[in-house]
Amino acid sequence: MSQVDDSAPNDDARTNNHELFQRAQRVLPGGVNSPVRAFGSVGGTPYFVERGEGSRVWDADGREYIDYVQSYGASILGHADPTVVAAIQKAAEDGTTFGAPTRREVELAELVCSWVPGVEMIRMTSSGTEASMSAIRLARGATGRAKVVKFAGCYHGHVDSLLVAGGSGVANQGLVGSAGVTPAAVADTVVVPWNTVPTLDDDTAVLAVEPVAANMGLVAPEPGYLKALRAECDRVGALLFFDEVITGFRLGRGGATAWSGVTPDVWAFGKVLGGGLPVGAFGASREIMANIAPLGPVYQGGTLSGNPLATAAGLAVLAQLDDGRYEELAATARSLGDGLAEAIGGAGVPVQAPVVGPLVGLFFADQPVRNYDDAKEAAGRGLYPAFFHGMLERGIALAPGPYEAIFPSLAHTGADIERTVEAAAAVAGTLV
Numbered sequence: 001m002s003q004v005d006d007s008a009p010n011d012d013a014r015t016n017n018h019e020l021f022q023r024a025q026r027v028l029p030g031g032v033n034s035p036v037r038a039f040g041s042v043g044g045t046p047y048f049v050e051r052g053e054g055s056r057v058w059d060a061d062g063r064e065y066i067d068y069v070q071s072y073g074a075s076i077l078g079h080a081d082p083t084v085v086a087a088i089q090k091a092a093e094d095g096t097t098f099g100a101p102t103r104r105e106v107e108l109a110e111l112v113c114s115w116v117p118g119v120e121m122i123r124m125t126s127s128g129t130e131a132s133m134s135a136i137r138l139a140r141g142a143t144g145r146a147k148v149v150k151f152a153g154c155y156h157g158h159v160d161s162l163l164v165a166g167g168s169g170v171a172n173q174g175l176v177g178s179a180g181v182t183p184a185a186v187a188d189t190v191v192v193p194w195n196t197v198p199t200l201d202d203d204t205a206v207l208a209v210e211p212v213a214a215n216m217g218l219v220a221p222e223p224g225y226l227k228a229l230r231a232e233c234d235r236v237g238a239l240l241f242f243d244e245v246i247t248g249f250r251l252g253r254g255g256a257t258a259w260s261g262v263t264p265d266v267w268a269f270g271k272v273l274g275g276g277l278p279v280g281a282f283g284a285s286r287e288i289m290a291n292i293a294p295l296g297p298v299y300q301g302g303t304l305s306g307n308p309l310a311t312a313a314g315l316a317v318l319a320q321l322d323d324g325r326y327e328e329l330a331a332t333a334r335s336l337g338d339g340l341a342e343a344i345g346g347a348g349v350p351v352q353a354p355v356v357g358p359l360v361g362l363f364f365a366d367q368p369v370r371n372y373d374d375a376k377e378a379a380g381r382g383l384y385p386a387f388f389h390g391m392l393e394r395g396i397a398l399a400p401g402p403y404e405a406i407f408p409s410l411a412h413t414g415a416d417i418e419r420t421v422e423a424a425a426a427v428a429g430t431l432v
């Protein structure tokens with residue numbers, strides 16, 4: 001492994017990263033194609049990835065990092081897995097898109113339906129955002145109701161009606177979370193706190209849930225919580241929507257559905273399902289999916305939906321995932337979470353490092369974080385940017401923001417975890 005060159009930090013004006021970022025900012029807003037990549041909440045210059053392999057990425061200056069971003073959970077095998085690369089190459093040779101159905105779409109749909117208990121049909125999309133947007137439209141179409149209830153701190157992609165956060169003092173009302181989203185677009189959205197069971201009414205079409213919240217840092221549902229949400233939906237005839245874009249095919253073959261034993265009515269998937277290519281899918285029972293065009297009146301479509309490269313990559317990834325591999329990944333996550341907690345806590349810095357199966361979280365907090373307010377309070381301590389940069393300088397790439405989960409992959413080795421934990425101890429020592 002090449003050594004990280006500490007004499008050339010990546011915000012030095014001489015570096016390729018710096019030069020690329022200057023050029024990028026002239027032609028891409030903030031220099032990026034997705035906001036968190038811009039390092040806005042940690043400061044400094046983003047590293048531009050030239051290539052990745054397994055647990056590692058290399059940037060434009062040749063610096064090597066152990067990568068825990070892993071495309072925010074899209075890459076469960078690590079980067080450039082040879083089997084996946086070969087499957088994509090083969091698919092590309094046969095044609096990249098047709099606008100007609102293909103065999104692999106059927107095979108991937110059959111696999112999803114057989115792995116996730118309760119899913120009988122899916123429709124593929126090109127992103128998780130499209131999947132959750134379509135799931136909400138489906139739920140509204142199927143129930144004939146308008147209201148969507150979502151949790152503060154849960155992210156479902158940049159869907160207008162879901163881009164709302166609970167604002168202080170207006171706890172029960174949807175607030176516009178982005179310029180360009182009209183009050184009318186969120187008029188039927190209600191935001192409620194995570195890990196508290198909301199009281200729904202019979203105008204509610206759907207309760208949208210990340211079954212393991214992973215976009216406010218990692219915040220597990222408390223014992224019995226998802227079951228209580230199921231019961232509350234049943235009480236008023238609302239649909240329960242599990243956004244499994246992160247948890248799907250990551251917590252296990254059956255995702256958070258099998259993990260929790262709670263079956264929702266509607267699902268969204270993405271990330272792992274596409275094997276690192278652009279994919280999403282939403283699904284439900286045959287009866288609910290019968291509302292989707294061309295079977296029913298809820299319109300949904302896409303030029304690249306079920307794309308041949310993406311289905312090839314997805315199938316190649318899923319073929320490698322079985323209970324043994326999930327156990328392996330969960331063990332890696334456990335040793336990372338425990339190691340971080342010990343290393344950072346040992347330096348006298350308040351830390352919580354929750355672990356749920358293969359997912360790891362990191363909060364600078366004294367007490368376990370149970371909802372978005374707690375997560376914001378932890379982030380408000382302001383320790384993350386220094387921790388992030390300290391780790392990056394030591395060759396460990398975490399997500400450049402305090403509200404992201406940590407994604408170890410199946411390519412991360414015990415030695416990777418050891419090195420990460422050693423770095424965390426050293427960096428934590430600089431924070432006190």
Ligand SMILES: Cc1ncc(COP(=O)(O)O)c(C=O)c1O
Pocket residue numbers: 072127128129130132155156157158210215243244245246270271280
């Ligand atoms: C839970 C969840 N839902 C939906 C999305 C949106 O997916 P995409 O970024 O593929 O549009 C994300 C993305 O991070 C997510 O984490």
